[in-house]
Amino acid sequence: MSAALVPLVAGKDGLDGVALAVLIVLFLVVTVLGFMASRFQRGDSLESLDEWGLGGRKFGTWVTWFLLGGDLYTAYTFVAVPAAMFAAGSVAGFFAVPYTIILYPIIFVFMARLWSVSHRHGYVTTADFVRGRYDSRALSLAVAVTGFVATMPYIALQLVGIQAVLDVVGLGGGGNWLAKDAPLLIAFVLLAAYTYTSGLRAPAVIAFVKDGLIYLVIIVAVIYLPSKFGGWTEIFGAAQDKMAATNPTTGKPTGSFIPVSGQMWAYATLALGSAMALFMYPHSVTATLSSDSRTTIRRNASILPAYSFVLGLLALLGWVAIAAGTKPIGVDGKPNPQLVIPQLFEDSFPSWFAGIAFAAVAIGALVPAAIMSIAAANTFTRNIYKEWIRPDATHAQEAQVSKVASLVVKAFALVFVLTLDKQNAINFQLLGGIWILQTFPAIVFSLYTRWFHKWALLAGWAVGIVYGTYAAYEIVNPLTGKHFGGSLAEIPGLGDMGYVAMTAFVLNLVVTVVLSFALNAAKVANGSDETAPGDYFADAGDARVERNRPVLEAGTDQPAG
Amino acid sequence: MAHLHRSGGTDGASPSEVPETNKTLLAVAGVLLAIPVVALLWVSSYARESPRLWGFPFFFWYQFLWVFICAGCTYTAHRLVLAARTPRPGVGAHRGDEETGR
Numbered sequence: 001m002s003a004a005l006v007p008l009v010a011g012k013d014g015l016d017g018v019a020l021a022v023l024i025v026l027f028l029v030v031t032v033l034g035f036m037a038s039r040f041q042r043g044d045s046l047e048s049l050d051e052w053g054l055g056g057r058k059f060g061t062w063v064t065w066f067l068l069g070g071d072l073y074t075a076y077t078f079v080a081v082p083a084a085m086f087a088a089g090s091v092a093g094f095f096a097v098p099y100t101i102i103l104y105p106i107i108f109v110f111m112a113r114l115w116s117v118s119h120r121h122g123y124v125t126t127a128d129f130v131r132g133r134y135d136s137r138a139l140s141l142a143v144a145v146t147g148f149v150a151t152m153p154y155i156a157l158q159l160v161g162i163q164a165v166l167d168v169v170g171l172g173g174g175g176n177w178l179a180k181d182a183p184l185l186i187a188f189v190l191l192a193a194y195t196y197t198s199g200l201r202a203p204a205v206i207a208f209v210k211d212g213l214i215y216l217v218i219i220v221a222v223i224y225l226p227s228k229f230g231g232w233t234e235i236f237g238a239a240q241d242k243m244a245a246t247n248p249t250t251g252k253p254t255g256s257f258i259p260v261s262g263q264m265w266a267y268a269t270l271a272l273g274s275a276m277a278l279f280m281y282p283h284s285v286t287a288t289l290s291s292d293s294r295t296t297i298r299r300n301a302s303i304l305p306a307y308s309f310v311l312g313l314l315a316l317l318g319w320v321a322i323a324a325g326t327k328p329i330g331v332d333g334k335p336n337p338q339l340v341i342p343q344l345f346e347d348s349f350p351s352w353f354a355g356i357a358f359a360a361v362a363i364g365a366l367v368p369a370a371i372m373s374i375a376a377a378n379t380f381t382r383n384i385y386k387e388w389i390r391p392d393a394t395h396a397q398e399a400q401v402s403k404v405a406s407l408v409v410k411a412f413a414l415v416f417v418l419t420l421d422k423q424n425a426i427n428f429q430l431l432g433g434i435w436i437l438q439t440f441p442a443i444v445f446s447l448y449t450r451w452f453h454k455w456a457l458l459a460g461w462a463v464g465i466v467y468g469t470y471a472a473y474e475i476v477n478p479l480t481g482k483h484f485g486g487s488l489a490e491i492p493g494l495g496d497m498g499y500v501a502m503t504a505f506v507l508n509l510v511v512t513v514v515l516s517f518a519l520n521a522a523k524v525a526n527g528s529d530e531t532a533p534g535d536y537f538a539d540a541g542d543a544r545v546e547r548n549r550p551v552l553e554a555g556t557d558q559p560a561g
Numbered sequence: 562m563a564h565l566h567r568s569g570g571t572d573g574a575s576p577s578e579v580p581e582t583n584k585t586l587l588a589v590a591g592v593l594l595a596i597p598v599v600a601l602l603w604v605s606s607y608a609r610e611s612p613r614l615w616g617f618p619f620f621f622w623y624q625f626l627w628v629f630i631c632a633g634c635t636y637t638a639h640r641l642v643l644a645a646r647t648p649r650p651g652v653g654a655h656r657g658d659e660e661t662g663r
Contacts, residue, residue, distance in 0.1 A: 090620070094621070094624075097624050097625075097628075098601040098602070098624060098627075101597060101624070101627055101628055101631045102597055102598045102601050102602070102631070104631060104632075104635050105594035105595070105597055105598055105631065105634065105635055105638075106598065108594055108635055108638060108639070109594060231616055232615060232616030232617055233613075233616035234616075235616075236616060236617070236618060258608050258609065258610060258618060258620045259604055259608045260608070261605075264604040264605050264608065267604045268601075268602045268603075268604050271601065271602065272598075295639070295643070298635075298639045298642070299636075299639060301635045301639070302632050302633075302635040302636035302639055303632070305628045305629075305631055305632045306628075306632075308628050309625065309628045312621075312624065312625055312628070316621070533579045534579055536579075537579060537580050537646070
């Protein structure tokens with residue numbers, strides 16, 4: 001791989017050879033691990049979705065911790081959160097901290113129920129559950145399509161994270177198409193190959209390396225960098241000055257140092273809306289359902305906040321960069337705030353450590369990209385292929401379709417990033433967050449009650465999506481004049497700014513409740529329910545669990561190897 | 562701690578059977594889970610600069626502090642929920658009562 005790269009980049013300015021070598025070596029290590037992962041806690045064969053797409057449903061507490069940590073705290077998060085802090089301040093960036101704290105009490109409440117009912121009935125996706133709960137193909141399709149569409153730009157953004165690193169190392173700005181995109185292409189072909197062969201086991205194993213590197217880099221950065229740039233008082237002072245300075249284009253302050261009156265709702269709704277949305281994404285559900293017992297996910301809810309602490313420190317590195325005077329300028333010569341963290345590392349650390357930091361971000365992109373593509377593929381296979389195209393598909397056929405779909409999904413993401421402006425991926429990601437939150441009532445409320453009517457849930461979903469998309473379109477970036485300029489809009493009737501996904505969600509809720517009331521009063525049939533109250537409490541080893549594999553070696557909490 | 566009957570590992574769990582639950586313990590767990598959510602969504606209670614800690618404005622160190630408080634609340638809630646529910650009948654048994662739901 002390195003031999004192939006050298007001629008493409010030779011002679012360019014600003015190429016950091018040592019950092020690149022470290023990056024390539026670490027990348028090769030995880031590639032080997034990815035292929036070897038197919039033997040990790042291996043079942044009889046990989047020829048079913050339970051095995052390929054859910055790792056045999058037997059990851060214990062620690063594997064799940066690494067897998068979910070690697071899944072939720074993505075490379076894009078690690079690039080975008082400090083970038084938002086750097087460019088626009090705490091309302092835009094630091095909300096990620098309360099978001100990833102309140103996330104855990106919220107999922108504690110309902111994810112165990114989702115795990116149990118899915119375990120009992122062999123559900124692989126949330127749309128499977130909705131299908132079983134209401135016997136409604138329409139509602140199930142709505143949930144599946146929303147999940148699928150919302151995941152696609154998320155995968156694309158992982159590539160943006162890798163690109164940011166390659167850009168700072170000095171790769172990717174070459175004149176011709178091949179020199180520009182070859183590194184990303186190679187990285188993705190390798191990722192696609194080992195995801196295809198190892199399924200969910202590949203990201204599970206690579207996540208150990210990814211999270212180890214991330215913790216190492218952040219801890220070193222947070223101890224070393226502040227002393228280098230005058231201590232935290234100095235850093236917060238520099239950030240406060242930058243955020244208070246008037247932006248010449250808008251005539252308003254550059255950003256927010258600490259939320260002031262009028263920004264409280266924005267901060268709170270961004271945190272709450274994002275927290276409620278995160279576990280509606282297929283990749284979060286996939287990582288949860290792969291755990292071996294009902295308690296694994298709840299135990300994880302109390303140990304996963306360790307990542308939130310790291311994320312908070314990382315967010316503050318965006319402000320360290322302000323004090324350090326970091327100039328994030330791409331290989332193409334244009335300023336790009338997304339490069340601020342890689343650039344800070346490049347400027348402040350010796351090359352070899354910068355290489356480790358870059359590898360942490362690049363590998364950090366591979367884990368979620370793999371899980372997301374598997375989750376999107378599972379959704380396609382179960383809820384579109386099997387439901388609408390081949391209802392008699394066998395388990396082996398399902399696994400095969402899912403493997404191919406995971407390739408297609410990744411190829412699509414790659415084309416998306418290489419051919420379209422990055423801003424499109426970011427816009428779609430913003431929309432994806434709004435859309436996915438609209439599936440919350442159909443999934444979470446249905447875990448508790450069937451009072452909500454399937455048609456009301458569908459109508460609420462549709463209203464939420466249409467309103468959210470329209471509201472997001474109407475947000476114009478004051479600097480560029482473009483639509484989809486952010487996630488905050490005035491909350492109707494309140495006057496303060498708020499997260500549009502939450503406004504859409506409230507509207508969704510009102511429609512759902514009113515229509516449910518009307519449809520129930522009119523005694524319109526609400527489908528049949530294949531689940532029973534006891535299913536929502538089923539645990540590992542439940543005697544009644546349907547199994548398509550004759551194994552039950554679960555209960556091993558230790559990662560084998 | 563009232564109404565806690567252990568039904569033990571009896572077999573033949575009916576699908577409609579919900580494990581016995583101690584409602585008091587569940588309610589306490591619910592309160593523990595609600596505390597961090599309410600505290601962090603009440604932004605105006607902590608959106609200020611002082612008192613500072615090691616150079617960190619209050620706004621920042623206070624939220625970092627909640628990472629630990631929230632982890633503690635969630636873990637306690639986890640223990641409470643485990644204590645509140647009788648183990649499900651049939652758990653751990655390798656018994657198949659030939660029920661096919663789908």
